Amino acid sequence: MQSAPLETRVFHHKGQAIPYCLRRSRRATRVRLEVKPDEGVVLTIPFRGHPDDGHLFLQRHAAWLNGQLKRQAAIAAQWPRRWPYGTTLPYRGVHLPVEVRSGQPANVQVQSGSLTVHVKPIETAVDAARRALRSWYMAEAERFCLEAVRQWADAMKVEWKGFSIGRGLTRWGSCSPAGSLRFNYRLIMAPQTVLDYVVVHELAHRRQMNHSPAFWNEVSRHFPEFRQARRWLSTFGPYLNV
Numbered sequence: 001m002q003s004a005p006l007e008t009r010v011f012h013h014k015g016q017a018i019p020y021c022l023r024r025s026r027r028a029t030r031v032r033l034e035v036k037p038d039e040g041v042v043l044t045i046p047f048r049g050h051p052d053d054g055h056l057f058l059q060r061h062a063a064w065l066n067g068q069l070k071r072q073a074a075i076a077a078q079w080p081r082r083w084p085y086g087t088t089l090p091y092r093g094v095h096l097p098v099e100v101r102s103g104q105p106a107n108v109q110v111q112s113g114s115l116t117v118h119v120k121p122i123e124t125a126v127d128a129a130r131r132a133l134r135s136w137y138m139a140e141a142e143r144f145c146l147e148a149v150r151q152w153a154d155a156m157k158v159e160w161k162g163f164s165i166g167r168g169l170t171r172w173g174s175c176s177p178a179g180s181l182r183f184n185y186r187l188i189m190a191p192q193t194v195l196d197y198v199v200v201h202e203l204a205h206r207r208q209m210n211h212s213p214a215f216w217n218e219v220s221r222h223f224p225e226f227r228q229a230r231r232w233l234s235t236f237g238p239y240l241n242v
């Protein structure tokens with residue numbers, strides 16, 4: 001266990017009460033403040049740190065925090081709360097209702113516009129359903145990303161050597177100097193155009209192993225609407241998760 005259970009507190013700033021979760025972490029070496037989709041404001045302090053240090057940190061960063069909360073409220077208005085905090089999960093850009101049922105084998109099916117998850121009756125429903133959903137998303141990501149890689153590599157006339165889908169990646173995709181492509185499984189939650197953009201981006205690295213103007217020229221030659229896709233990812237990317 002790296003983190004102690006969350007503790008809920010309230011921070012008062014200019015007549016506004018902002019609830020936040022205080023977390024102690026053995027790994028944290030300094031105070032960290034995050035505004036997370038669904039979880040809200042999370043303040044992490046080192047395990048032996050004092051909550052007052054956290055409070056001072058909040059006071060110093062109050063303006064930043066307010067800006068983040070406003071931004072998040074605007075995004076949340078366009079994006080439903082995701083399961084298990086809400087009722088839907090995105091799949092290829094569409095928010096599908098999630099239904100958890102007991103049954104075996106554990107699997108996920110898209111049935112009449114819903115994601116139906118079957119889990120063993122004895123398991124904790126949310127954890128088991130989350131595991132089943134992640135493996136299903138991994139498999140779907142593999143299928144659609146590979147298809148996109150084949151099509152775009154053909155259109156762009158570039159070669160690639162390896163392909164894999166990763167979990168726990170901080171980036172959306174990567175391309176090694178040897179031509180090995182790797183994609184984040186969470187891309188399968190985004191619309192197809194966003195997935196296509198990431199594929200084109202990584203394949204363009206087969207021509208330019210950098211982010212120089214020449215690289216962006218290469219991207220825009222094949223995918224002129226790349227700016228919209230990048231903007232979409234920076235706005236909604238943090239919400240693509242289960």
Ligand SMILES: [Zn+2]
Nearest residue numbers: 201205210211
């Ligand atoms: Zn890149």
